[in-house]
Amino acid sequence: MENPSRDGPTSIMYLPDDCLYIIFQKLDSGSDRESFGLTCHRWLHIQNSSRRSLQFLCSFGLLNHPSLSQSSHGNNVFQFYSLLNRFRQLQSLSLSGCMDLPDSALSQLQNYGSKLQSLYLDCCFKITNNGLSSVATGCPLLTSISLYRCNVSDIGLETLANSCLDLKDVNLSYCSLISDHGISALSQKCRQLQAVRISYCRSISGVGFKGCSQALAYLEADSCKLEPEGVSGIVSGGGLEYLNVSSLSWVNGGGLRAIGAGLGTRLKILNFRICRTIGDESIVAIAKGCPLLEEWNLAVCHEVRILGWEAIGFYCCNLARLHVNRCRNLSDRGLQALRDGCRKLSILYISQCHEITSTAMELFKFLRADVEIKEEEVMCIAPVWAFQRFR
Structure with missing residues (x-):
């Protein structure tokens, strides 16, 4: 309201825009912020330009x-x-x-x-x-x-990469027209790239990531047709912390061993769900070469056998969550290796592992009371930093 004092009008309507911006920013109530612009056209402009x-x-x-x-x-x-x-x-x-x-x-x-x-x-x-x-x-x-x-x-992806050099997070899932050529342009031009999602991009083998920046820390590649050379390209930057290559059921037994060949030392989460043919050679290499692993999904990985389970138990000292649902070749001996090793294990997702006897399971529960047994099959849990940086 106006003040009839000699100093002149003091109505809130006479406040400069800078003051009105501050008032708008200080409003805690959503309804107050939405109704702010109903006062007049000037206040509506303040509201619109603050969004x-x-x-x-x-x-x-x-x-x-x-x-x-x-x-x-x-x-x-x-x-x-x-x-x-x-x-x-x-x-x-x-x-x-x-x-x-x-x-x-x-x-x-x-x-x-x-x-x-x-x-x-x-x-x-x-x-x-x-x-x-x-x-x-x-x-x-x-x-x-x-x-x-x-x-x-x-073509479009290359155009984008040439102009938007600060890209950090790119979701290309189900973009069926994208191939390694586009991925190469993206990874070479955008050196701050941190997160890429290429799930169900069937024309991507992974070689386009070769020479990617160390900034690349997060990759979703569910149901892609990655080649062994492409897997090497994916980890070539040396900065990956989260990798999902689930449903690579066609890959040969040693096709993923490049992950453990020296450039996956920062990996914290691996999702190999339904990689049915991944064998002990890859598992042993990864267990040795990825010391920071905190979660590993090996559900429906049927070709992981005793050498693989023993390597996980011996080398995966930081593993907290392990998924082994429906692994046909996880036996009592393999379960014992996990029980005696993996000292930081807190959750074991296990069900329909028919080679494990009830006696071995009860012994595991007794000796590793610190491990929570869960039968339901769940996806890997994205780490807190993933939600903070890539959402």
Whole structure:
């Protein structure tokens, strides 16, 4: 309210924008922050320009909500333009689920994407290399991008890598048009790259990672057709801490031994679930060469035999969680090796291991009361640092 004093009006409406920005930032209540802009156009501008993150309501399951995923082509572009014009300071933008969003909409990022650091385009099925080119041109500060199930190829990925040199987190899962050529461009140009997801990219053998930076610490490669040479490329940077190569059921028995050949010394979590043919040669090499391992998923790894189990028990001194569900060749002797070794083991996921007798199991429980036995099969638990750095 105005004060009729001789010093002039003191209404809050006369406060400079800097003060209003501070007031807005100090609001703890979400409802207060949302209603702040209802006061007047000036306050609405303060609210809009303070927003740093936006998730558009195009998520699956919100099919009754008017969104970019349901609008016509022309409306899509107009709505997206209005969105970017209103929120000009965005650092994070999610358009995941906007299945009909066209490439032309992303051209607006050339005018409004200069501050954008994170972009999520999951299941934007109509986004192609042309749209990715607009992202590359308009978002030079981009550090994180998710292209899950997008129809982009090596050409688009190379364009992105040439412009967005600060990329740290890239999700390419189910991008079937991406091959080792695109991965090579990404890993060679973006030397700060920390996390890559290439699950179900069947055209990637892994050789594109050869010579990658030591910064690469996190790789999801579930159900990929990795070659032994590609596995060597994946670990070539020497910085990996988390590696998921599950469902490599076709790999030869020693195909993963490169992981333990000297460049996997930082690995903390390995997921080999359903790598049915991985043999003792690889297991022994990895157990010896990866001393920091904290979790190892070997569920359904049928060819791991006594030499492998004994190596795990003897060398994996930091192993806290081990998955051995449905391992056909885990016998009483192998269980004894795990029992007598692995002194830091805290959780053992074990079920349907038919070569283990009830006597051996009860003896394990008695002598290793410090180990929690769990029968349910679960995926490897991503470490705390993974969620902090790559989410």
